[in-house]
Amino acid sequence: MLETRNLDKSFGAVHVTRNVLLKLERGERRVILGPNGAGKTTLFNLLVGELTPNSGSVHLAGEDVTALPVAKRARRGLSRSYQKNTLFDGLTVEENLGLAAAVHTGHATRLWSDSLAKPEVREIVAEVAEQVRLMPFLHAKVSEISYGVRRQLEVGVALATRPLVLLMDEPTSGVGPEMAKGFHDLLNGLPRDLTLLIIEHDMDLAFDVADTITVLNYGEVVFDGLPEEARGSKLLKDIYLGSWEDA
Amino acid sequence: MFRHTPLRYGVLVLLAAAALFQAFTAEYFGLEILTEILILAMLVLALDMVAGFGGMVSLCHGALMGVGAYAYAMLTTKAGIAPPVAMAGSVAITGAAAWVIGAVCARSHGIYFIMATLAFGQMAYSWVFEAPVFGGDDGLGGIARLDLTMIGLDLTDSRSFALFCLFALGAAYGATVLILRSGLGRSLSGIMHNEQRMRALGLTVWRVKADVFGLSGMIAGLAGALAAQHIMFVSPGLLGWTVSGEALVVVILGGLGTLVGPLVGAAAFVVLKHELSAVTPYWHLVVGVILIAVVMSRANGIFGWVEARWGARIDRRVADATRKQQPGEVVSDA
Numbered sequence: 001m002l003e004t005r006n007l008d009k010s011f012g013a014v015h016v017t018r019n020v021l022l023k024l025e026r027g028e029r030r031v032i033l034g035p036n037g038a039g040k041t042t043l044f045n046l047l048v049g050e051l052t053p054n055s056g057s058v059h060l061a062g063e064d065v066t067a068l069p070v071a072k073r074a075r076r077g078l079s080r081s082y083q084k085n086t087l088f089d090g091l092t093v094e095e096n097l098g099l100a101a102a103v104h105t106g107h108a109t110r111l112w113s114d115s116l117a118k119p120e121v122r123e124i125v126a127e128v129a130e131q132v133r134l135m136p137f138l139h140a141k142v143s144e145i146s147y148g149v150r151r152q153l154e155v156g157v158a159l160a161t162r163p164l165v166l167l168m169d170e171p172t173s174g175v176g177p178e179m180a181k182g183f184h185d186l187l188n189g190l191p192r193d194l195t196l197l198i199i200e201h202d203m204d205l206a207f208d209v210a211d212t213i214t215v216l217n218y219g220e221v222v223f224d225g226l227p228e229e230a231r232g233s234k235l236l237k238d239i240y241l242g243s244w245e246d247a
Numbered sequence: 248m249f250r251h252t253p254l255r256y257g258v259l260v261l262l263a264a265a266a267l268f269q270a271f272t273a274e275y276f277g278l279e280i281l282t283e284i285l286i287l288a289m290l291v292l293a294l295d296m297v298a299g300f301g302g303m304v305s306l307c308h309g310a311l312m313g314v315g316a317y318a319y320a321m322l323t324t325k326a327g328i329a330p331p332v333a334m335a336g337s338v339a340i341t342g343a344a345a346w347v348i349g350a351v352c353a354r355s356h357g358i359y360f361i362m363a364t365l366a367f368g369q370m371a372y373s374w375v376f377e378a379p380v381f382g383g384d385d386g387l388g389g390i391a392r393l394d395l396t397m398i399g400l401d402l403t404d405s406r407s408f409a410l411f412c413l414f415a416l417g418a419a420y421g422a423t424v425l426i427l428r429s430g431l432g433r434s435l436s437g438i439m440h441n442e443q444r445m446r447a448l449g450l451t452v453w454r455v456k457a458d459v460f461g462l463s464g465m466i467a468g469l470a471g472a473l474a475a476q477h478i479m480f481v482s483p484g485l486l487g488w489t490v491s492g493e494a495l496v497v498v499i500l501g502g503l504g505t506l507v508g509p510l511v512g513a514a515a516f517v518v519l520k521h522e523l524s525a526v527t528p529y530w531h532l533v534v535g536v537i538l539i540a541v542v543m544s545r546a547n548g549i550f551g552w553v554e555a556r557w558g559a560r561i562d563r564r565v566a567d568a569t570r571k572q573q574p575g576e577v578v579s580d581a
Contacts (some may be wrong), residue, residue, distance in 0.1 A: 048447065073447030086447075088440040099437040101450045107430045109455060111462075112283060115430030161448055 001026045001195045002078070002165045007056035009039075009219075016042045019056070022197075024165070025134055029187075031206040032232075034216035040199045041083060043216065044167050047197075048080050049073045061164060073217040074103075077164030081154045083199075084174055085131060087142050094117055094138040097125040100160035124160055134155040147181040159213070165195040172202050182228045184208050198220065207231070215239070248436045249300060249427035253565035254558045255507045258550065262510055263417070269310060270409045278405040280521055285412040288472050288513035289419050290505065293466035296423050297349075298495070298505030300432065301459055302439040306361050307348060309490025310368035311464045313481075315341040315471025318523055320387045320481045325380075329468045330393045330476075337472040338465050344371075345464020346457050353460075354454035356442075368488055376483040386482030390475050402476070419466050424505060426462055435459050496538055501548045508550030515549060 002024040009017040016039045024030055034040050045051040047058055047068040048163050057066040066072050095116065101124035102108040102115035107217045115121055129135050132152045137145050142153065155171055171187070172180040180202055190196070200206045206213065206227075213230040215223035217239050223230060230236055290312050297303040318337035322328040328336065328341045352363040377383045386457040395411070402408045426432050434455045437445045446452050475481050484490075493516075501512020516534070523530035546552035 050447075071449050071451050074447055080447060086441060086444045088437055088444065091436070095248060095433075099445070100448045101435065102433065103445075103450050108434045108450055109456075110430035113430060114428050115262070115433050116344055138405065156486055157444070157448070178365050 001028070001061055001199065002047070003059040004043075004047070005057045005059070007043070008054045009042060009046055009051060010054055014106075015219055017046060017053070020216075020219070020221055022214065022221070024195050024197060026164075026195055028042065029198070029209055029211045030214060031200050031210035032197045032214050032216060033200070033236075037218075038216040040216055041169055042219070044080060044169055044197075044199065047167060048078055051170060062079035074161060077162075078167070078168040078203070079158040079161045079163035079165070081158040081169060081171060083169040085147075085154050086148045087150060087153060087157065090143045092139055092141050093129070093145065094125060094135055094155060095154075096142065096157055097128055097134075098122075098159045100157045101125055104161045112170075124162065128156050128160045131159060131189065133182070138192045147174045151175055151183075152177075155186070159190075163194070165197065166190075168196065168200075168247045169199060170199050174199065174203060180205060248433060249424065251282055251424070252554075252558060252562050254341075254554060254561045255505070257561070258511065258553075259420075262399070262507075262514070265514075266413050269499065270406060275405055277389070278409045280517060282405070282409045282412050282477055284517045284547045285409065285416050285516050286470050286477060287494070287497065288510045289412075289416050289470035289473070290418055290467055290494050291501070291509035291513050292335060292416075292423055293463045293470065294494050295498050295503065295506055295509045296426065296463045296466070297460055298498060299509075300427055300439060300455060301526050302356075302434045303349075303352075303364075303456060303460060304361050304495070305463075306365040306488060307368035307371070308463075308494050309488065309492075310371040310468050310469035310486040311341055311345050311348075312471040312474060312487030312490065313483075313573065314344050314371060314373065315468030316475035316481045316485050317381060317387070317471075318468070319472040321381070324389055325385055326383065330391055330552065333504065334393065334469075334472045340467045341468025341471065342461045342465035345467070346461030348464075349460025350453060350457035354457040360521075363470055365488055365491070367562050368486065372483055372486040372488070375486055381483075382481075386481055387479055388480045390479045392476040392479070399579060412477075415469060415473060419469060420506070420510075423466065426459070427506075431455060431458060444496045496534070497547055500538060500541055502550035502552075502554070503547060505550050508548050512548060524559045 004020050004022045007017055007020040019181055020043060032040050044053065046053050049068060057064055065076060080137055098116040098121055101121045105118065105120045107115035107118050107121060118147055132155055134152055134156055137149055142150060151171060155168060158166055172183045184205050198209065210227050213225065213227050214221055215236055223233055223236055241247060266281065269277060273281060280534055290308060294308045315337045318340040319333050322333035322336050323330055348364060348367045351359055351555055355363050376384055392408065395402055397532060400407045400411065402411055434445065438452055438455060442452055497512040497516045500506020500507045502515060519534060520530060523533050542549055547553060
């Protein structure tokens with residue numbers, strides 16, 4: 001469903017992504033681990049087109065999308081949520097979801113009808129609000145909801161475009177343990193045919209949700225395998241998991 | 248996102264009533280001032296659509312109005328086209344010009360967007376000023392007004408023309424509301440709140456900006472066609488950057504992003520201008536002081552201040568009154 005071939009990116013002398021090879025099957029849930037500065041978010045930016053690679057390619061559902069801009073990749077089914085909330089702050093939760101659903105249904109550029117009032121859009125809004133547990137907050141403005149609920153909305157907005165592949169950049173970033181537990185259930189409740197690629201520092205969530213795990217270090221893939229293999233990997237313990245296992 | 252609140256409806260009704268009262272009771276000079284207000288109101292409505300709801304602060308809307316005025320003048324005086332067709336043509340030409348400007352400037356933001364639109368406006372001004380075909384700095388005269396005698400309206404009469412401008416402003420306001428409530432308008436609002444996210448959702452951002460800029464240009468073009476008919480003469484001064492600057496001042500004075508506010512601002516600005524200029528030639532200084540006071544007060548213009556002070560209270564009272572009138576509640580009370 002999503003594949004990268006020798007994806008490489010440098011900023012001047014700093015090599016942030018080195019020949020990254022990834023292959024995600026339809027419905028696969030992969031978690032990307034790695035210490036700070038490993039190039040995880042850069043990889044996401046390369047995948048969605050916010051950055052252009054120096055070399056290598058990105059393939060979505062068999063099509064080479066490397067040359068496509070962000071919006072076109074999104075329309076082909078590649079959606080993302082951000083590490084820092086990137087929402088429509090002055091608008092309500094319902095409007096946030098509605099804007100995303102309107103783009104997906106093609107109502108976002110129509111002049112003769114209100115996109116947010118369209119039944120198809122309202123249906124998606126209701127469905128996604130249910131999936132990410134936002135029903136009680138639909139009419140609240142983003143500025144009126146808690147940080148944790150905003151993280152749910154961040155994922156909801158990405159989901160409302162009905163993606164084939166959803167990239168989530170630290171969905172539980174900044175939320176407490178209780179809320180993080182809620183996120184496990186939320187992610188496990190997403191449709192099984194949706195391909196998920198998640199950057200996560202919360203190891204419990206990573207091992208709970210992931211079908212496969214990829215570890216990046218200094219921009220390079222140093223591990224690619226099953227969660228059980230990741231737990232036993234000495235290399236991983238050395239570069240990342242040591243502190244978690246000891247804790 | 249655009250919302251019509253009870254306060255906004257109320258102010259709109261008051262403004263329309265005041266304009267109608269003035270149109271039916273004023274003498275020639277009063278009618279000329281009213282027409283000036285109505286045409287300026289149309290221009291600032293167009294500007295508020297892009298600046299207040301899309302974050303595109305344009306310094307070429309004066310030039311767009313000028314394009315509409317010149318297009319109408321050229322089509323009627325040089326091409327001999329009938330005024331109704333020329334009016335539609337001038338609106339279409341200005342819309343097309345605005346779409347191109349919007350498409351080119353869409354990728355720039357903030358001060359760069361302002362400068363790019365200013366450059367477009369000044370290019371149009373220079374062209375009109377220099378080109379003999381447009382009459383150069385002498386301008387073009389002998390511009391005819393629409394002939395609506397078949398419906399009993401003689402637009403050569405100041406009163407009828409003022410009423411016609413009021414009707415046109417009402418239509419432009421209605422169109423603006425429809426645009427802002429459409430999918431395109433909602434997306435524009437999304438872009439203003441978070442352009443990066445709208446793009447990440449799959450929206451072709453530049454296209455939405457260009458489309459709305461084009462629609463806004465059409466309204467500015469309509470204002471221009473009316474301005475040309477009002478004074479029956481066009482000159483390059485119509486396209487000058489000061490006209491765009493004045494329009495921006497009016498939008499800020501009235502209340503950016505409220506639609507109703509700029510209408511209030513247009514009325515306040517024109518009345519202030521005429522009253523103060525009768526007293527002192529330095530009336531711009533007074534307007535400047537008022538503008539600084541408005542900006543420093545951190546209120547969103549005159550209407551924004553009213554809305555912040557009484558808006559929520561009025562809206563709540565109207566909502567309560569509406570609930571009490573619902574049949575189910577009346578029965579339960581009984």
